[in-house]
Amino acid sequence: MISKYYKIILFISLFLTINLNAQPFLFDVQVLDDSILNYPPYRLDKIDLSNGSTSPFIHINEGFYTYELVPSNDWVILIFKFCDETVIYDISDTTNYFDVPSEVGCFGGGIQYSANKNKIYYFESYERGSQQLTSIDMLTGEIDSLLIVPTSYNQPIGNLEAFLSSNENVLYFNVMDTTYPLSVNDKDFVHNFSTVTNQLIKTERLYQFGYPNADGYRMHLGRKGKAIVESFFRNETEDCYFRLYDFDNDTGSVFIFFQGNTTPYFTGDGEYLIIPQTIYEAQRLDNTGTFYIYDLENGTLVKTLTLPPNGRIYTFDKYPSNVYYTKDIGLPTQQVWVLKMDSIFNVLDLTSLNPSSAIVNSPPFTLTVYGHGFDSLSTVYFNDTAKTTTYISDSVLTAEISTADITVIGSYPVWVTDQWGTSDTLMFTVVSPKPYLSKISPSLALPYDVFVKKSSINVTLIGGNFTTSSVAYFNGAAKSTTYYSDSLITFQLSSGDVGSTGKIVLVWIQNSDQFSDTLLFRVVTTLPNEIAPILECVKENGAYSYTAYFGYNNNNSDDVLVPLGTKNNITSQFSTITGLPVNVFLSGRQTNVFSIDFNGQEILWRLNGSGVSASSKSLPCP
Structure with missing residues (x-):
């Protein structure tokens, strides 16, 4: 019988909802036929933590045992019964997969993916009291057994204890090595393994990086060369000290004191330490839903968040500024919270506007504001006025701008506010219409x-x-x-x-x-067509005074400039002339354009090789 199930997915984003470009994934196993008791067919569903949506990833016919998610969130590893078969799938493309040979063994330890080298590094049990470090080249399929690491029995190297350097040339991992005859709190070591030469290049004691004289030391959740070092005391209040240590540069943050058993997380490049409060119930450690956020620069508690209890926490190397808190994954009551540090601390930052200018008195339009740290309470201000704002994502807002907002040419300030603060300012330009x-x-x-x-x-x-x-x-x-x-x-x-x-x-x-x-x-030196000078008429004024009226016919489609000079002049051998011809000739037939006063003796208008004369005997004006 095929089991039917329906889900109502509740997605909650803390202070800031969906980042449309981010897609961190979890996986959930669904039994497709519950009438088969031993190894029934399964379907692996992919859950997008950016928006809580669920989609089928792959069907598994039989023999499925478990899966491992690579911390980089690039690959998911499917492990089948008795470790007889292991398949590595590209999270974004199920057609891109790699069958791991059965002799490799089970992926039971820490798994790290180097994008630069396109290799997966993982630890697996080798013999009692040791772990084997193995690499898989995801392009060629080449498998290398790199190192045998002595460890405390029943203490496999996990993702909490293994991480890559910022340039991915070093793999750091923490082990408790019982082969060293040292006191209890000195048995934790940090190994530095070169992924370039495939050799162990350094080994250091973990206590060197922790709080002095603690009863024990642990390493948590490293990435890009940094990891949290915990120094704990075995007392009733479970005192411990956390610090973020940069193993690439050999520097550490201040120590942060906390009481209780917990797993801490750090965000971004090490700006904040997040400590979830836990409670020990029914022989397991559960989250209470309370999160304490500390500034790693000065060690101060900057914010306390309260969410529903009994959720699980996830972080992903690709999304260093986010912490994902989930509850009831795969159930109808599934919930996802995204703790985004930019929003929580209201780091409002504007990067650009689209459009960044508009023509004065243009029609209403939608202004898109790009930046960081936006949330559903963000409001866009345009020239000191709050505008109707639509939240798109933590990096995109839109605002409605009316014609009345842009009636004057100039620069207008644009900024964003919410209940925690105000962003920087960008300028929007209102310009004159394009001529x-x-x-x-x-x-x-x-x-x-x-x-x-x-x-x-x-x-x-x-x-x-x-x-x-x-x-x-x-x-x-x-x-x-x-x-x-x-x-x-x-x-x-x-x-x-x-x-x-x-x-x-x-x-x-x-x-x-x-x-x-x-x-x-x-x-041009030669006109395409002739401009013909024309005498319109001659008017007798009396007392031997006459006025000649001239026009022309410009046969060119262009208006033409003929400068006064050898190609445009009026002369007379016997008459005194008052006036000048025009020098700009409009296209077509133009009448009575200019006049010349003279004494009745002949005058001659020469125009670009043509000419026309006037005298007292010329056509009289009506």
Whole structure:
């Protein structure tokens, strides 16, 4: 009969809930057919401690005995009856596994995984009073028996007593060696084994790192070269002293005094020591649910936490800042608490904003705040105003920003608060709209004559989102700019800017830190099409005074600059002239663009190879 079971999983995160990127796992064994008494089929379920979810990991047909979880949380080791078969599975991919030969024996001792070397190191019973250190290369499958270690009988080397250095070149492990004729409290040794040369390189007595004159010494839960050294006294109050020792650098923290039998934990890089309170009941040691957190720098008690009793504690090398407290794993009443040090001590730290800027008066948007130490009580402040905040994870919050929040260009402070404190501040920038260009006039020009008197012209830019602070750039240089409206500005060009040879120049607008697209200003020696000068009419003013009115037909699609000079001038042999022709020619037929006062004798307007004359005999104005 296939047994049916249903679970309601309660997941509780202390002060801070789910970190979506973190996935520490535990495993739970489910019997699939309880009608089979001896070695029934099983299913191994994987429990994600970051959110409490459970998913099937692998089905096991028969003969399953137990499993071991590698502290790095990379591999799970399945051990079958009588140790006849052992299989190592990649936690994240069941298709990646390694069958361990039966002669290797049982994985009963400390297990460590070196990611740098892709090797598993483990201890197993060798003979009475000794342990064998063995390595398995997870890429090649090569198995090496590295070392025989004398130990106290019935004291296998476990995960509490074995750990790797920070560079994974040394494996530290603690044994009680009865072959040494020393007093009771001197029989604990720390061995340093090189994973590079596969040799024992140093042996030290554990008491050297502990509190003086204690009755005994233990080593707890090491990682990255550091481990907790316990010095205990056999008295009624079970006095003990804990310190974190850095075996890589031969330095230790202050001693922390505690009374009671317990297993301590350290977090992060050794910032805090967590001591769970325990009680001895029914011949076993249970957690009361009370946790004491000490600052390892000065030894002070900084926080006490209270959770339900009778849970189990887990730590994982990949998640050094978290302690996981679980209860009823695999049962309908399953509970998981995540003690995250950043949240507990409210280390609110902002790293970035997305977006980090917005256009003034833009529509409402969601601001994403990235950092550390967030919790469900965190609130985002934008320019001194609390905003509606959504908690995503301990590193992500979102806040709703309205149009009314960004009506003025400038920089706005953003920070996060909760009931324990306030974060640092990041700046959000409200910027002017990005300007854009649709037309430049003129956009085409003939070169200036070299010997003609220097002059300047106004260039008109048409587009949008111009401001009084807009600046026009011509060939990379800022030019004197005049604002007329949000869609029209002008800037001045000198004859030197245009030059006397052909070229192509980029033109753009800058609004503070916003840049427009670019338009081309071209200087050519020959126009694509003709600009025909046209005499519209001549008006008689009396007393031998006349006014000639001129226009033109620009057959180019561009507005054109024809500088005054040899290619654009009005001359007369006998008449006095008052006035000048235009030098910017708009595209198409333009009438009555400029006028010239003269005495009625013939005048001639020459324009880029074409010409038109006027005199008192020309077409009179109506």
